[in-house]
Amino acid sequence: MQPIPETDLILNPDNSIYHLNLLPEDIAETIITVGDPDRVGEVSKYFDRIDLKKGKREFITHAGWIGNKRVTVISTGIGTDNIDIVLNELDALVNIDFETRLIKEKLTSLNIIRIGTSGSLHADIPMDSILVSDYALGFDALMNYYTHHPDPIEQELKTIVGTHFSAIKTVSPYLTAGSKALIAKIGYGLPHGITATAPGFYAPQGRQVRAKNAIPDFLNLLQTFEYQDQRITNLEMETAGIYALAKVLGHEALSVNAILASRAALKFSKNPQKTVDAAIQLVLERL
Numbered sequence: 001m002q003p004i005p006e007t008d009l010i011l012n013p014d015n016s017i018y019h020l021n022l023l024p025e026d027i028a029e030t031i032i033t034v035g036d037p038d039r040v041g042e043v044s045k046y047f048d049r050i051d052l053k054k055g056k057r058e059f060i061t062h063a064g065w066i067g068n069k070r071v072t073v074i075s076t077g078i079g080t081d082n083i084d085i086v087l088n089e090l091d092a093l094v095n096i097d098f099e100t101r102l103i104k105e106k107l108t109s110l111n112i113i114r115i116g117t118s119g120s121l122h123a124d125i126p127m128d129s130i131l132v133s134d135y136a137l138g139f140d141a142l143m144n145y146y147t148h149h150p151d152p153i154e155q156e157l158k159t160i161v162g163t164h165f166s167a168i169k170t171v172s173p174y175l176t177a178g179s180k181a182l183i184a185k186i187g188y189g190l191p192h193g194i195t196a197t198a199p200g201f202y203a204p205q206g207r208q209v210r211a212k213n214a215i216p217d218f219l220n221l222l223q224t225f226e227y228q229d230q231r232i233t234n235l236e237m238e239t240a241g242i243y244a245l246a247k248v249l250g251h252e253a254l255s256v257n258a259i260l261a262s263r264a265a266l267k268f269s270k271n272p273q274k275t276v277d278a279a280i281q282l283v284l285e286r287l
Contacts, residue, residue: 003101015098017089020074020107021056022228024093025034026136028063028070030111030287031090035238037075042113042277046284049209059086066284080142080197080241087112087245095249100159103251110251111182113287115279117272118204118236125191125233127262128275130282132140133195135177137161137232138240141197143174148248150175160227168215176243182254186286193233196222197240205235206263234259256283 010018017023032043037060044050047064054061058077063070076086094108102189118131125131135157150158165173175194183192198204203211206219222232239255246253258279260269269275 001102004096004103005101009096011098017092019056020061020083020089020093021054022061022089022093022253023099024098025053026054026061026063026072027090027093028072029094029149029262030069030071031113032071032073032283033071033074033076033086033112033114033116033238033242034139035078035116037077039115039276040073040075043280043284047071056268057169058164060083060137069148069287071284071287073200073233076238078201079237080138080140080199081239083238083245084142087242087249087251091246091251107250110246111179112246112251113186113283113284114239114242114253114255115238115256115276116236116238116257117255117260117276118234119218119263120198120234121196121232121257121263123262123264125193125259125262127259127265127267127269128278129191129259130275130279131191131195131257131259132183132236133178133191133234133239133257134183134192134242135175135194135230136197136240136243138174138176138193138244139171140197140240142173142241143244146245146248148176151177151246153177156229158166161225164225165221168221169216174244176220176240176247178243178254179246179252182252186254186256186283190256191233194230196232196235197238198237200237201237223264232277235263248281
């Protein structure tokens with residue numbers, strides 16, 4: 001086995017990982033990701049004690065304890081391009097020896113739980129509810145750059161999805177299931193569905209402000225997909241990258257979505273912070 005070269009695994013002068021600015025001992029095996037750097041403190045304020053605060057660029061990290069369980073919360077920023085950085089660097093922190101630059105013989109599987117915001121696609125998923133992603137459907141290009149192997153259930157669903165969206169020639173969606181263990185532990189009693197991940201906020205999510213939308217029926221395509229007991233329930237910008245890279249790297253992942261918008265009713269929450277806080281408390285109570 002050859003050491004990983006400096007250009008592929010970049011470390012800072014203090015031997016911390018390049019973008020996240022973290023050392024291996026800085027993170028727990030339970031990781032909460034949030035998009036907004038300001039939301040990190042909204043999570044860690046519920047810790048019984050905080051033993052680490054670090055930050056670099058948009059990547060803010062707090063680590064601490066809830067009872068006898070150590071938890072890390074880290075901001076990813078927006079989009080699957082940032083997820084590419086965060087997932088790979090979190091994995092490196094636990095599965096690569098920074099001194100030898102070799103992959104460890106014994107690999108660690110992290111529990112990665114996204115607490116994010118999202119918009120519902122159906123009237124029966126109301127604003128200010130909390131939804132769990134059974135699957136994530138990526139309309140971004142991230143997984144074109146990685147070797148990944150859907151299991152038979154994922155492949156069947158991906159094929160049906162591909163047929164439904166075949167009129168859109170510019171995208172080839174990928175699909176990955178969330179962690180069954182984390183869904184059972186944290187997602188019980190909540191609405192579930194397929195979460196669509198877009199590569200942008202405006203036209204890629206069916207919005208039109210001034211620039212003309214090239215796929216004007218995109219929302220309708222999302223809303224009308226149904227296969228067996230599955231439908232596309234909500235739309236956001238990170239979950240598919242988290243699910244797919246977590247699977248490639250051998251980690252467990254779950255996305256918990258605070259529904260702040262109803263795309264069906266064309267309305268946005270009047271009290272979004274209350275909904276986000278409810279999602280945070282729910283996750284922390286069920287950890």
